[in-house]
Amino acid sequence: MVKLNNMKILSIYPYLTISSAALLINGKIVSASCEERFNRNKMSTAFPINAINWCLKNNNLSFEDLDLITVPWNPQRNINDASYRWSSDMRWRGEMITNIPLYLSRMMNTNPSNEFFQSFYKNKVKISYYDHHLCHAAFGYYNSKFSNADILVVDGRGEEDTCFTGYVSNNKFVKTGSVAYPHSIGIFYSSITNFLGFNPGTDEWKVMSLASYSKSTNRYDKLLEDLIYLTPEGFEVNLSYFDYYNFDRKKFLFNKKLLNLLCPNRKLNEKINSKHIQIAGALQRLFEKAMYHMVRITKKRGKFSNLIVSGGAAMNSVFNGKLDKYNMYKDTHISFAPDDSGVTIGAAYYGYYKNKKIKNKTEVTDNFYGPSYSDDNVKKILDNFKIKYKKSKNIYLETAKHLSEGKIIGWFQDKMEFGQRALGNRSILCDPRKKNFQDKVNKAVKFRESFRPFAPAILHEKANDVFEKPKQRNIYFMERVYKIKKKWHKIIPAVTHIDGTGRLQTVNKDIHKKFYNLIKEFYKITDVPVLLNTSFNLNGEPVVMKPEDAIKTFYSCGLDILVIGNYIIKK
Numbered sequence: 001m002v003k004l005n006n007m008k009i010l011s012i013y014p015y016l017t018i019s020s021a022a023l024l025i026n027g028k029i030v031s032a033s034c035e036e037r038f039n040r041n042k043m044s045t046a047f048p049i050n051a052i053n054w055c056l057k058n059n060n061l062s063f064e065d066l067d068l069i070t071v072p073w074n075p076q077r078n079i080n081d082a083s084y085r086w087s088s089d090m091r092w093r094g095e096m097i098t099n100i101p102l103y104l105s106r107m108m109n110t111n112p113s114n115e116f117f118q119s120f121y122k123n124k125v126k127i128s129y130y131d132h133h134l135c136h137a138a139f140g141y142y143n144s145k146f147s148n149a150d151i152l153v154v155d156g157r158g159e160e161d162t163c164f165t166g167y168v169s170n171n172k173f174v175k176t177g178s179v180a181y182p183h184s185i186g187i188f189y190s191s192i193t194n195f196l197g198f199n200p201g202t203d204e205w206k207v208m209s210l211a212s213y214s215k216s217t218n219r220y221d222k223l224l225e226d227l228i229y230l231t232p233e234g235f236e237v238n239l240s241y242f243d244y245y246n247f248d249r250k251k252f253l254f255n256k257k258l259l260n261l262l263c264p265n266r267k268l269n270e271k272i273n274s275k276h277i278q279i280a281g282a283l284q285r286l287f288e289k290a291m292y293h294m295v296r297i298t299k300k301r302g303k304f305s306n307l308i309v310s311g312g313a314a315m316n317s318v319f320n321g322k323l324d325k326y327n328m329y330k331d332t333h334i335s336f337a338p339d340d341s342g343v344t345i346g347a348a349y350y351g352y353y354k355n356k357k358i359k360n361k362t363e364v365t366d367n368f369y370g371p372s373y374s375d376d377n378v379k380k381i382l383d384n385f386k387i388k389y390k391k392s393k394n395i396y397l398e399t400a401k402h403l404s405e406g407k408i409i410g411w412f413q414d415k416m417e418f419g420q421r422a423l424g425n426r427s428i429l430c431d432p433r434k435k436n437f438q439d440k441v442n443k444a445v446k447f448r449e450s451f452r453p454f455a456p457a458i459l460h461e462k463a464n465d466v467f468e469k470p471k472q473r474n475i476y477f478m479e480r481v482y483k484i485k486k487k488w489h490k491i492i493p494a495v496t497h498i499d500g501t502g503r504l505q506t507v508n509k510d511i512h513k514k515f516y517n518l519i520k521e522f523y524k525i526t527d528v529p530v531l532l533n534t535s536f537n538l539n540g541e542p543v544v545m546k547p548e549d550a551i552k553t554f555y556s557c558g559l560d561i562l563v564i565g566n567y568i569i570k571k
Contacts, residue, residue, distance in 0.1 A: 008061065011070040011348035014047045014100065017156070017201065017340040021051035022369070023059060024348040031055040032369035032418045034341050037545040043202055044542075047103050054371065063108050069127045070351040071100060072135035072343035077159035100127065130347050132158035133311070134173060136338070139346030140310035141168050142353065143335040145363035150302030150329070152294055155311035155340070156186040156201075163234055165298045168308075171358055176301035179234040182245040185290050186312050188228060188237055191244055191253035192283045196276055197266035200253055207280045208318055209452045210272070212499040214281020221282040223261060228286065230293045272451070288319050295328060305330040310346075314338035314479075315420070317503050321481040324470055336367040336477040337419030345418075365476050365511050368425060370416025373547055375565045381547045382567060389567045396514070399563050400521035403431050403531065407560040408445055410536055412550045413514050416543070421478045422535035423505060424457065424515030426543050426550075428559065431522075432456060432532045435493035441534065444558030448539040455503040456484075456495035457533040459519055463506045466492075466530065475504045476511065495532050505533060 009024040022032035031054070036042055038050035056062060075096040104125075130138075136153040151173075153164035162184035166175040190200035193207050229236045239245070241261065244253040252265075259265060266276050291313060298307065307329040314320065314334050323332045335342065373381075375391075382389050392398045403409060408430045417423050428445060430437050442450050455478050456466075464471055468483040475482075481501045489496050496502060509516040523529040536550065537543045538557055544550045547564050554562040554569065562569040 007067045007352055008065055009068045009070060009348045009351050010052065010055065010066050011072070011344040011351070012048055012052060012100070013072050013340065013344045013347075014103070015045050015096070016073065017045065018043050019045050019048040019051070020341050020344045021048045021055050022344040022348050023055040023061075024345075024352055025059065027352050029345055029348065029369055031058045032345060033371070033416070033545075034418075034542075036542040037370065037416065040542060040549070042540060042542045049103070049107060052107065058371070063104070063125060066125050068351050069104070069125055070344075070347040071096070071127060071129045072132055072347035074129045074131045074159055076129065077131070097129070128351055130350055132343065133161060133164035133178075135343040135346035135350060136310040137164060137166065137168065137173060137308070137346070138350040139342045140308040140314075140333060140335055140338065141173075142346070142349035143364040144306075144308055144333040145361060146304075146306045146308065146331075146333060147358075147361055148304045149306040149308045149333070150298050150304050151308045151310070152298040153311040154185060154291065154294060154309075154313035156190065157181045157184055162186060163294060164311075165294070165301055167302045167304055169303070171353055171356070177233065177297065182239060183235060183237045184244075185228070185235060185237075185287065185294075187244050187253065188242075189283065189287055189313075191242055191258075192224070192279065194253045195258065195262065195265045196279060197268050197270055205315070206449060206452065208284060208316055209497075210277060210280040211284035211318075212281075212453075212497055212501070213277045213451065214284075215499075217285070218278045218282060220262070220279050221285060224279075224282050224286050225289075228290060230290065232297075234294060234297060235290055272449075284318065287313075287316065288322065291316075291319050292326060295323070295326060299328050307332045309334050310338040310342075312339040317479055317481045318501075320479055321501070323480075324473075333363075334477075334479045335364065336417075336421070336423075336479070338479075339420065341419050365474075365508070367418045367423065367477065368415035369418045371545060372415040373565070375567070378547050378565045378567055381551075382564075382569070385551060387551065387569055389569045392566050392568055395563065395566045395568075396517040396521045398568065399518055399561075400525055402561055403429060403522055404525045406431060406434060408437070408441060408558065410550055410554050410559045410562045411515075411518070412536065412544065412547065412562070412564040416545055419477075420535075420543075422533065422543055423477065424507065424512050424518075424533065426536040426545075427515075428534045428536050429518075430494070430532045431526075432492040432494040432530050433526065433528060437494040437532060440558070441494075441532070446534065446537075446539050447557065451498075453497040453503070454495050454532045454534045455505055456492060456530045457505040457507050457515070457519065459516065459523060459529040460506045460508045462523075462529040463504065467502070467504055469504065474508070475506045476508070478503050478505045480504060491528060492530050495530065 011022045020034040033051045035048040036044040079094040133153045148169045150167045161178040163179040165177040194200040241258040411427045
């Protein structure tokens, strides 16, 4: 029998929305990454072979060293007639039971014979499949400081459900209710995203940003509200307007009935007009109404004064910022990757802790689980490319001076962040005092839509001076949007959205040492404790992982300076 304190768990999430791998040793996540960072295909659903190999290699392990492989999807729940009715695309999900061992056997250079499959399950490496929403819940819980909490999970869908309500007490999860597929607030949001001419599954936050330009209710609020019925159990979608449950056969997630209701739909690359803004605003307001309804249901069914929110819906930072105003819970928690990228970590945690008591539970405050590169590694790469560079004696002061002079900088340090948000290790940075920098970074650097805002990263101790937020709340992961105090609107216009808000990141000197030191030096020069922070990538590409990715991106866009470790590269 394996002792828990020696346990090594590899968790993999293949095929579905964004594939990833994570490695847990002795109850701690030591390495984790999405496959997209390796194959450079944004939101890649390829089997995470590169992420798996890196997690093992980074910790000097092989498959033979593992005690357990966890998968945050339970394919046994898909082996039924309902799965076949929904879509032929769903059929293979039940086949994950055999497909995953098959892929792993190839990685181990073994012959996938009947004997292999038998030994794989019985003697060598055990695979445990866990319910998808349970893994979302576990991700939130094990990253939080709460011992006891109510839990709400909302996403596109799990095996059979689209919502999970429940609670957890001292490591025991209890499900209190759910909403069955195909009734999905997540896919409803994606369907309207599709109607507005954006890519469903990846562009929902574009719609969230666009919604901020809709300052009041309009006729689309009533039209959309008639498409979702709030019920005592949750909600029901009027499916007669949609085709998302037939998505393997249909071009759009919506049908002609929705076109007749809202017509016409926005075409790809069509100019955005007031109608599109109004629909986006109505959608966001309806989403918040439905989520608030689910929070009330969770509270009614629950037992505790703390709430954990997870699932793809918890990526909606505008809604997240309003949770405190509902005043239903003493405290709420949303971790760094509540979407499907984080379920691998949730499954690994659950596999380790499900039969173990947790002592001295603390909040996870960073997500630096990816590859890192030393100055020696960086120098070799720069020399190989014959790139001119300077090694700085004070990288924080020198970079801060460049930022204060209006330079836009690619900032590459230490371990890569896990999840879809850059938190100061793989970031593009600039001076938030210059209003035109929002447009400049969008157009010349990121090559994306002009209406999309950028996040303000601020020194932890200065956050309450600038933002209207609960005094004791730390926002480590850009997970919530808050109002920026009015006097600061003109001081930091590049990170002040049209509605006077900002997607906040508080930077702590003990957690984000290098990023904190940089902002501190900028503060000394400018008297502004804030930097504009956005992910180090171009539109449609994943965040950079290795120095070669950073160099390629640097020379492909309007960045002025690249800082990797202690090296400074200028064009």
